[in-house]
Amino acid sequence: xxxxxxxxAGTIGGGRLEWDAMAAARNMLVDGSNMRAISMALGPSxxxxxxxxxxxxxxxxxxxxxxxxxxxxxxxxESRPRVIVYGAGHVGRALAAALAPLxxxxxxxxxxxxxxxLAQAPGIETLLSDTPIAMAEAAAPGAAHVIMTHSHAxxxxxxxxxxERKSFAYLGIIGSRTKKAVFLKAFRAMGHxxxxxxxxxxxxxxxxxxxxxxxxxxxxxxxxxxxALSRRIGG
Numbered sequence: 001x002x003x004x005x006x007x008x009a010g011t012i013g014g015g016r017l018e019w020d021a022m023a024a025a026r027n028m029l030v031d032g033s034n035m036r037a038i039s040m041a042l043g044p045s046x047x048x049x050x051x052x053x054x055x056x057x058x059x060x061x062x063x064x065x066x067x068x069x070x071x072x073x074x075x076x077x078e079s080r081p082r083v084i085v086y087g088a089g090h091v092g093r094a095l096a097a098a099l100a101p102l103x104x105x106x107x108x109x110x111x112x113x114x115x116x117x118l119a120q121a122p123g124i125e126t127l128l129s130d131t132p133i134a135m136a137e138a139a140a141p142g143a144a145h146v147i148m149t150h151s152h153a154x155x156x157x158x159x160x161x162x163x164e165r166k167s168f169a170y171l172g173i174i175g176s177r178t179k180k181a182v183f184l185k186a187f188r189a190m191g192h193x194x195x196x197x198x199x200x201x202x203x204x205x206x207x208x209x210x211x212x213x214x215x216x217x218x219x220x221x222x223x224x225x226x227x228a229l230s231r232r233i234g235g
Contacts, residue, residue: 002061002069005029016046017054024058034060080105081169081229082140086132086158087148088115091174094218095146097121102226109135112150133161141167142232144225146204148174156183159200163192170228172204172221 001010001018003025012018017040024036036058042050059065080103085092088110096108100121110116111130119126129135136145136158145162147155155173162168173183180202187197205220 002066012056016040016048017042017056020046021056021058028058028060077105081232082143083107083146083225083229084109084135084139084143085146085148086110086136086155087150087174088112088119088126089148089150090214091217092146092148093119093121094214095148095221096124098215098218098222099225100124102222104225104229107135110149132158136161137165139165139168141165142169144168144170144172144229146170146172146174146221146225148204152179156186159183160187160190160192163187163196166193166196168199169232170225171200172224173200173202174204174217175202177203 001008001012001021003022005026008022012021020040021038024038028034028036038056038058039053040046040056041053042048061069083099083104083106085095085099085106085108088096088108092108092110093115096106096119099106100123106121106124107127108116108119108121108124109127109129109132111128111132113128116126116128127135132149132154139145139162145158145168147158149155149158152175155175159171159173162171173180180200183202184197184200188194201224204224205217206224209216209220211217
């Protein structure tokens, strides 16, 4: 966690520990000290009931340490699980916004520049492309894919390319149970693995909440994606 006189970047978990660490760091900026160790019991004396003890090292940063931290952040971002959202319509843009704050690498792609230009989610990659099938074929193993283009035929082709790869953490397709049934019939005719077909999520966002607003669908779908990626990372 980096602390300056008026802002912070990162976190050590919040709570009283983080509050005291921030105060100590800002005191060091004033008094000129370079290093300080803080030992704290996480108990009633600080209004917490976590238990245990923690020792935190607070160190003044310099150009070298800041550069090392930035490099660490770059590598961490590159190693994040990949999510590709095919289609920048209302739900696609809402999903990108829901995923943007999460520790993921999110790409929102569409062939329609006007729709893609409406995406305002910070930290995501937007890609104008008319070759989404090639993107699906080249995607990293274990990526999450959410398909919601303007064309059911294109949705089917993208999903088939992902199934052909046989390595995905999540494959969601916007639509209805009827659309899923039609797609599954076609995929079975193509000879796709039945075990993979059972993992297709359609409709996305579950059925517990019957709300068709894009932001609600996006929130529920984001939860599905995070759950699927967590299961894969956890083994």
